[in-house]
Amino acid sequence: MKYKMTIEGGFVGIPKTYQGEHRMDNKEKSQLIHHLQKTSPKRNTNARDALTYHLELTDLDRVYNFEFDEFNIPKEVRMFINSIIKK
Amino acid sequence: MCQKFKCSIVPPYILEQLAKRGSSSCKKTLLETQRIALSRNLAINNLLQRIDLEGAGERFVYDCLNEYRQQVKISRSEGEAPVADKTTNYAYDYSGYVRDYFKEAFMLNSIDGKGMAIRSNVHYGKDYNNAFWDGDEITYGDGDGVQFSNFAAGIDVVAHELTHGITQFLGNLEYKGQSGALNEHFSDVFATIIKQRFYAQDITEADWLIGDTVVGRDFPGKAIRSMKAPGTANQFDSQPNHMDNYYTGASDNYGVHINSGIPNKAFYLSCMAIGIDDCSLIWFSTLRKLWRTANFQDMLGVITEVANQLMKEEKVCNTASTAIMESFSAVGIIPLTV
The missing domain is CATH 1.10.390.10 (Neutral Protease Domain 2)
Structure with missing residues (x-):
């Protein structure tokens, strides 16, 4: 699955973009999409300097777009993002 | 027969009519309803009349233990001696310095002017390159050690984040x-x-x-x-x-x-x-x-x-x-x- 992730905001205020391909089997893929599509709690509008995560996933001809902040990001998605950052 | 649990949803004027016609259970329920209303009003009045006790901006530092959660474990509270973890001490000392500056310079009692407790979270996440104010407390990452280092160790970072809190309680400038x-x-x-x-x-x-x-x-x-x-x-x-x-x-x-x-x-x-x-x-x-x-x-x-x-x-x-x-x-x- 191809991904493009932009992390922006934060005290630092320097946006960072990560782009590439992440190998996953069908089960992992559907689990990730499931977690991404979970209904997220409301964004924290009082947050200042918190990061925003924009994630675009492309699976064959399907494109998924997601946006999270520091407070509504599902744990499994955080793990996926961390694995991208560590690459 | 009029059961108490049924009468409790019946409007008082109907209860009164039924009580006048001799229903003792409705009379009892009417009295009970009035007693509850009176005690509820008293409680509300007490709450409204209570003078909020002002705090003094007491500091609490929590160790997130590198999890993406806040307030995982308390690591130092107001008045306690320094601990082994330097980052905890930085967050404690610097937030105190900032708090004291605003008090001395502008007579501002902590972040909200009413002595709100200052809660700081350190060691948030893994290699986390950020610090933020979330409306209630401050959170610091350790940095990845390559691009950034410990965010709690910067007096300007701590002052920047605490000022976001102060702004929230003063002008509350919209964040866009x-x-x-x-x-x-x-x-x-x-x-x-x-x-x-x-x-x-x-x-x-x-x-x-x-x-x-x-x-x-x-x-x-x-x-x-x-x-x-x-x-x-x-x-x-x-x-x-x-x-x-x-x-x-x-x-x-x-x-x-x-x-x-x-x-x-x-x-x-x-x-x-x-x-x-x-x-x-x-x-x-x-x-x-x-x-x-x-x-x-x-x-x-x-x-x-x-x-x-x-x-x-x-x-x-x-x-x-x-x-x-x-x-x-x-x-x-x-x-x-x-």
């Missing part, structure tokens, strides 16, 4: 566009003032940098932002120093960390003209008067009024208003002509 850039600006202003005071620097010898102590060895620059020369702190620094280069894109909440460079530069110029002490009083008094959607023009209008008033009261030098107008004019923020 120009009001968001002003929100960031006030955090940078007090981060700078407090940093210079902490290191006992004179304005002529200070570096006017934000975040220079938290950038790592591989970071391509000397700091995160520069008040003196916005746009020059690092390779990615896109802060403009004039309205001619105003950022109009949607990123970063429509440029809150970008366009703050414009008023930041005006602040620097004002400090060089009238000194940082007069500016700190003028800027803080301005923050008290701004409102949620205030923009750069509004800021100029309010700060000019504030400076004039403080000049009248002989609290700042008599050139303050002119110096500030000139500084704002130098960055392209000029009064609108009708």
